[in-house]
Amino acid sequence: MNGRGRILVANRGEIAVRVVRACHAAGHEAVAVYSDADKNARWVELADEAVHIGGSPAAKSYLNTDAILEAAKYSEVDAVHPGYGFLSENAAFARAVTAAGFTFVGPPPEVIELMGDKASARTAATAAGVPVVPGSRPVADTADALRAAEEIGYPILVKAAAGGGGRGIRPVRDRAQLEEVFAGACAEAQSAFGDGTAYLERALPGARHVEVQLLADDHGGMVHLFERDCSVQRRRQKLLEEAPAPDLPESTRRELGEAARLLGSHVGYRNAGTVEFLVAPDGGFYFIEMNTRVQVEHPITEAITGVDLVAEQLRVADGQRLSLSQESVSHRGAAVELRINAEDPDNDFTPTPGEITAFDQPGGPGVRVDTALTRGDRISPFYDSLIAKLVCWGSDRQQAYARAGQALREFRVEGVASTIPLHRRLVEDPELLAGPVHTTWLEERS
């Protein structure tokens, strides 16, 4: 791109707005794409040009490789940024983008492929000397699974090799239950992901979800930007994330960062990625998976490090060096992100599409709101339920949470139900404020 280029933003919603902003701040032009439902969207308005790519259902637009490539050719871009979700971790898409002569803003397709399959990602981690959760190779049938489970020890998780985002995981407490559910779990994986391969993993009760942000360039630069704790989850979906991870021993923090870099180097990682770990109550940590794209919760890392992760993604894609080194990067204060979803927390988190009739955003020091919505916009039923990400930074954890509490009192969303009431309770929750919680904490108490 030689410094100034033209970039197709192959996504929608708040991340499309985020990438358009980063393009403009770096002196690039941004080309947006949109479906029927998104014709008047914020990222379309902010971009230099916008291309209609199809009908409202994602399969007809944001998941349609041909339509996106057509848009890239038509608008004569240099590069394609996939955002998160949709085609961002689809190796075939990355390959098609590259084959058509565009730069893919992400890792090479073979790295996406290697790390996208959980079983091959595990093998890669083991080869890199990074600890993995005790588990099995893919198991063939119930008898094979029972043998493997004896070696691992119960409780275990049956995981679909092609699953992700918390889907395709079945907890099993003992031998009798495994015998009962294994075949069904494989059949489910086959129909959900087109691949019935399953493997087993030890369940780690009381573990936290801690992930490390990586950045890597084509010149040997490989930097970790510390960790995020994403243990506040519901049905394995993250609701609140914070950085740094509270009360993590300094030695563990250092080891996690080093493990992430080791794995990144081993697989030839490029661009931004996230290495996810479980940290057990005894301090042991285990690799679980790698996300080969920018993460929803990336702003909390930006808040504590001052590094613009999407700007670095664009530099790397342009063949430049990262603007930072491991020695130069540091973190300050604490940040918390709250995912404001159009879901009704008092009605089993039922999604609530509809028109937003009031939308007053909070402000003040350390407060950032990433959203694509304004008053009068419709939350469409076709996509995910994310309304906004509220990110609050403070000079310490207590201030970050206090600012989050004030911001949530100011944040007014009407017309659809939202998770704001849940977050108001969460940021004042004595257990959460007192220190680390584990990944099933929220579900066990409600």
Add this chain to the structure above:
Amino acid sequence: MSTMNAQLPGVFYRRPTPDHAPFVEVGGKVEPGQTIALIEVMKTYNEVKADRSGTVSRILLDDGDEVEAGQGIVEVDEV
């Protein structure tokens, strides 16, 4: 003849997963409470259940079509 409508807006599916046969075909019988389609709303799949009995005479949408709340999805000849 009468029409059964979608209660929710979203994406219409005639089958539980892409590899499965449709819930109902033209000429098939439906009973109240029987699942006849899925509507995906913000990545959540909601079952559409028949509210009367009859024989399906027409299916008004294809897999992956967008659907509005209140839009007709299946026509039945009531018995």
